[in-house]
Amino acid sequence: MSSYFTWEGFFAAIPLLLEYLPVTLRVTFISLVVATIIAVFVALIRVRRVPVLNMVCKCYLHIMRGLPYVVILLLVYYYLPFLVRKIFAVDINRWDKLVFAVIAFILHEGAYIGEILRAAVESVPKVQSEAAYSVGMSEMQTFFRIVLPQSVKVAIPAYGSNLVELFQNTTITFMIGAMDLIGRANTVGGATMHYIEPYLVVAVVYVIISILIELLFKFLDSKYKFGASTV
Amino acid sequence: MEFDVQSLKDCFFSGIQYLGVTVKISLVSIIFGTILALIVALVRFYKVPVLSQLFALFVTVYRGIPIMLIILIGHLMYVMHFDTVVKALHLSVKIKDVDIVLLGYIVMTVGVIPSISETFRGALKSIDKTQYEACYSIGLTTTQSLRRVILPQMFPVAFPSYINNILGVIKGVPLLSSVGIMEVMQGSLLPCSVSYSYLEGYAAAALIYFMLITLILNVAKYIEKNLNRYRVIRKNTK
Numbered sequence: 001m002s003s004y005f006t007w008e009g010f011f012a013a014i015p016l017l018l019e020y021l022p023v024t025l026r027v028t029f030i031s032l033v034v035a036t037i038i039a040v041f042v043a044l045i046r047v048r049r050v051p052v053l054n055m056v057c058k059c060y061l062h063i064m065r066g067l068p069y070v071v072i073l074l075l076v077y078y079y080l081p082f083l084v085r086k087i088f089a090v091d092i093n094r095w096d097k098l099v100f101a102v103i104a105f106i107l108h109e110g111a112y113i114g115e116i117l118r119a120a121v122e123s124v125p126k127v128q129s130e131a132a133y134s135v136g137m138s139e140m141q142t143f144f145r146i147v148l149p150q151s152v153k154v155a156i157p158a159y160g161s162n163l164v165e166l167f168q169n170t171t172i173t174f175m176i177g178a179m180d181l182i183g184r185a186n187t188v189g190g191a192t193m194h195y196i197e198p199y200l201v202v203a204v205v206y207v208i209i210s211i212l213i214e215l216l217f218k219f220l221d222s223k224y225k226f227g228a229s230t231v
Numbered sequence: 232m233e234f235d236v237q238s239l240k241d242c243f244f245s246g247i248q249y250l251g252v253t254v255k256i257s258l259v260s261i262i263f264g265t266i267l268a269l270i271v272a273l274v275r276f277y278k279v280p281v282l283s284q285l286f287a288l289f290v291t292v293y294r295g296i297p298i299m300l301i302i303l304i305g306h307l308m309y310v311m312h313f314d315t316v317v318k319a320l321h322l323s324v325k326i327k328d329v330d331i332v333l334l335g336y337i338v339m340t341v342g343v344i345p346s347i348s349e350t351f352r353g354a355l356k357s358i359d360k361t362q363y364e365a366c367y368s369i370g371l372t373t374t375q376s377l378r379r380v381i382l383p384q385m386f387p388v389a390f391p392s393y394i395n396n397i398l399g400v401i402k403g404v405p406l407l408s409s410v411g412i413m414e415v416m417q418g419s420l421l422p423c424s425v426s427y428s429y430l431e432g433y434a435a436a437a438l439i440y441f442m443l444i445t446l447i448l449n450v451a452k453y454i455e456k457n458l459n460r461y462r463v464i465r466k467n468t469k
């Protein structure tokens with residue numbers, strides 16, 4: 001191989017790869033939204049200490065914390081079709097690989113975001129709820145007017161870094177050969193026999209978007225302020 | 232396709248044999264990564280002129296690159312440039328003589344620096360400014376005040392997120408299998424290549440990782456309990 005890295009190859013790869021950027025973004029976004037919905041329930045159960053479900057959620061969280069992303073992804077990818085066929089007698093082997101990736105991300109992020117939300121809700125001192133009750137607010141009013149606004153403030157930075165992590169972890173769909181940004185980089189590399197240029201393009205794209213997400217959350221964090229000082 | 236317990240057992244024991252590799256890569260990268268990250272964090276904290284900006288750029292950019300890409304690009308560079316670099320150093324090793332695990336050490340070590348250095352920097356910032364001033368007022372040099380006052384207080388603060396970083400490293404190791412490093416996940420898949428039933432292999436890998444991380448979390452909980460004794464804890468005013 002005469003030239004290892006060429007700028008021509010680098011620039012030629014950009015339009016080919018950017019076509020697939022929406023796919024990656026969609027995977028991230030869908031996973032984030034569904035995982036947040038699950039996380040709300042997990043956090044709710046853990047904050048209210050619902051008898052049996054609390055234990056279930058604890059186990060779920062512990063298992064998800066103990067498994068690497070790759071292992072979860074590959075387990076879902078290989079095990080889910082088998083399980084679904086056994087229980088529902090439906091063949092999902094031919095589904096798009098990205099569906100399995102999304103399911104794996106949801107499973108993992110549901111636990112992590114759930115924990116962030118729980119920590120945020122519990123960070124509001126109990127005396128505040130008690131004060132709200134003492135002036136005659138109902139439970140709903142207390143939660144939505146007193147607890148929620150304060151816990152959102154706590155949750156924003158952690159939620160942002162979690163989102164960046166989730167976005168970066170979408171690269172491991174490489175392991176199951178799904179067709180998104182990095183899968184496309186791999187095929188472009190295979191076609192041109194130059195792997196490094198497409199990979200570098202992907203790296204640049206990821207850096208830019210990660211930094212943008214970080215900036216967005218920093219901005220949100222600075223915007224989201226209340227009259228009450230934290231001193 | 233049925234779930235075979237015997238096969239799961241085979242996979243489990245096959246995977247356990249490679250636990251050493253995973254642990255070794257994690258340990259090496261955590262130890263070297265921590266030392267380097269501490270240097271990066273201190274340089275950025277004390278705002279050493281040129282270096283601090285350089286490190287800031289490195290951390291910002293490097294944090295934006297997913298570990299999977301770092302591994303893939305690192306692998307390509309390793310394969311292409313290893314011989315050139317070695318020749319420049321006048322060593323007589325060829326790439327085929329060197330275990331690919333070396334790449335794992337390098338990639339993971341560099342990969343953990345940004346996250347750990349951010350953890351340390353956050354912890355350094357959390358220490359009261361009065362502590363530094365107090366150190367200077369009784370005539371301690373910077374090194375002395377760091378070693379005797381600041382660092383012992385910094386570690387307990389940094390510890391929970393440091394443990395998270397360590398877990399991140401351990402969970403990043405199976406990604407190395409994509410460049411052909413044998414670790415726990417690949418190891419537990421070995422018996423599967425006979426039967427073509429990979430489910431048991433992944434289940435076994437999940438089991439091993441789960442046990443390993445539970446162990447680390449429990450040890451961490453125990454250490455955390457005993458860590459806070461050096462720390463000056465102000466009275467909590469809610």
